[in-house]
Amino acid sequence: MATQWKPVLTVGLAVTLLGGCAADVAGPDGVRQPGVLLISGWTGTVPVNFDNGDNLDWNRARYSGDFTAPDVLVAPDTVVVGRPFAVTTQTVGSNGCWRSAGQTVATLARIVVLRPYDSHSGSEVCTEALSFLPHSSTLVLDEPGEWTLRVTGRRLRIGDQVWDEPISAERPIFVR
16 A cells, blocks of 8 residues: 555645746846856756857856857857848756846947846756856847857856856857
């Protein structure tokens, strides 16, 4: 009889633990944080589709233990002047409690700076698996020529010491 309850108790415990991640999204003190573009020193489960970001130009050196989303910055290579197009950035959530919390866009000269934000649910119990958090924006570029798309965020180091630092990655886009 006791063995009949074991699967039910196991499922119930799993739902309770994972349910903690479904709480309202709120960062520390209710503030969202710049998204994590690279995570270093991760020893938990890594998704099979992780990447190392070789298709982008990074402003800081990357290390062999750095993981990033498979599509950190997705946009067409060429767009038409004055026509809207989609840009998606992906950040890395270090556990099941992180959620995408918007993205800002700023333009300076011919550089478009995308800054994705993420927030923590506030739960103390979370799954320990990396996930990729999408952030989307629609852009319209009004001058022909070569532009730069730049995504800015953080590199998070996990291990004996936990720290983060600003990091950015970029690639060109052509407007005709």
